[in-house]
Amino acid sequence: MTARARAATIPVMTTLLIVDDHGSFRAWARRVLADDGYEIVGEAADGASAIEAVIALQPEVTLLDILLPDMSGLDVADAIDESTTVVLTSSRSEADFGDEPRLAGRFVPKTDLSGDALARAAARS
């Protein structure tokens, strides 16, 4: 099998970093998204370690919870935007954050989380 043929049958997996302060959510998100074809390269439980992980792991996509214990996910997004495609998520709805411009197009509610939803949001952002 040629490399080209392998590329066609086994798609190159998108690398993903999951940032959320709730361990059980991270665990289940990892299982669902891995099942949907993402390569989970790391997890982070707060903003500071998320920024470090992005530098260290260079994930293509970062699933970033907005409500983090040490800082706002929106501020983390500002810090890592250049290095990774950020998709913001929360157990709250988008409307709960008002007209936050940094949310536009790249927000996935936790209740709707799936590989497809993540891919769509990543494509928009």
Add this chain to the structure above:
Amino acid sequence: MNSEHPATGIRTPVGFWVALALCLTWAVGSAVIAAAHGWGNNRPLEFISGLAFLWAGLFALWHRRGNVIGALLLAYGIVWFASYWSAQAPPIVDALVYLVGGAAGAILIHIGVAFPDGRAATRFGRISIVISYGWNAVVSFVSEATLSREGCGPGQPVCRASLSQWLWESEAVWEGAQTASHLGTLVQVTLAALAIAQRWRLSSPAQRRDLRPLWFTLAIVGGAYLSHAVVWLVGAGETWGETVGELRTLAQIAAPLTIVYGLLRAGLTTSAVGDLFGRVPVDPRSLEAALARTLQDPTLRLVSRADDGQWRDGTGAAVALPSDPSELTHIRTADGEPQAALVHDRGLEPSAVTAAAAVVGLLLENQSLSQEVAAQLDEVQASRARIVEAGYRERRRVERDLHDGAQQRLLSVALALRMAQREVEAGSRAAPETIAQANDELRQAIDELRELARGIHPSILTDAGLGPAVRALADRCPVPVDDLQVPLGRFPAGVEATAYFVVAEALTNIAKHAQATTAGIRLEADDAWLRVTVTDDGVGGASHELGTGLRGLRDRVEAAGGTLHVTSPAAGTTITVELPIREEES
């Protein structure tokens, strides 16, 4: 009352005696000079009458300082004796005696219209006084200036001196002045009568009572003059005329005495004290000024006892109280402690000063109550704001707890079920395990919701009451509760809830901060109060100045009408809460 009048008055007993001596000298001296000329039949009685005015004037000045009537009576007495100098003195003095004598009638009018408070009651009254003085001054001057000197000349001693010696003698003008004088008397008496009637009409029953001595005086003097006129008209014998003349002089003796009696009797100062209520001055300096005006004692000082027991005046300067008790009136609080004092002239009427002191006592009491109420209101408002803030804080906590707890668990359940669904669809054997994990998450979510609900309001408190609820709190407390005493029976829901949260918060504090090995909870109730005591053997140092938790507790307790005390020395803390057991209004 008499605020715009300068305080005319004699201040000290020495001054009174000196003034009396001067008056006596004036009276006796005048009489001696008159006696050189021979005393008429009525002279001794007239002398007493004049003395009566002088004495009455001094007495009134002494006892009703600031009231112009005393000065008027005195002036009338002086003028009275001035007439004794007629034809005895150098011509210019003699002329002046006649001029001044003209004022006598106006002084009487003034006394009548200004009785009893020294002020005309109306503008009309003031005008009538001014007219009297003006009219008498003009008529006296014109009479003096134009008096006929016919028959006067060297060696004619009966011809008295007059201003016309130096001015323009005119029989016609003099005659006119005499007519004006008689007419003037009629006009002045009429105006004065109207002014007095006006005062009567405007007076309250108490003020009318004060006016009675004036009626009495007017009745005696008027009666005496009337009978004199009648005797003269009917041409009764000389004996009658003389008798009635003496009666008139007696009436003149009675008049000043009645006036003074009326002045003393009038509740002027005391009723003026009542006016203090109407213009309650807030700061001590204005209150002092108002008192000085009211009691007509410019030397009056209002002093108050500072917290250090020192007496201080309105400026805060320390003052020594006078040793003479008649110069000092204490103002006492409801519990009988002197909180302030009036330092005043000892000539002030004791009843008026006592009344003023009572008024000031009420004002000060009122002021301190107002301050107390204002302080309480401030505290209540602050506490209310804290309770509202605590409510918001509690809602935020509940929202956060829901978000971090049950909501995250349920999201995990949702993801787990989605996973399980895929596994079932794919025929994977992992599905049962995934569903079991979802079930675990769900169970934890339910546990967390139950905890949260209990934090909001424990169902055991509603269902089983305070005793079992507190027992459950003690069971869950990580610090063992060795001493637990809870009451049987139920209390009003608000009391149970407050007591419960006191215990819950206290146990939370013990678990978090106290480093205690044991804790104790005692709830004791009688008919009216529920007493909650929570103790620990920890490090102590708790204070409701410090923690928002304890402060929030105190707010809740005080809102329920109770009290919260924290004793937290170097070791161990005791929180004691007393709550009134009141049935809630539905």
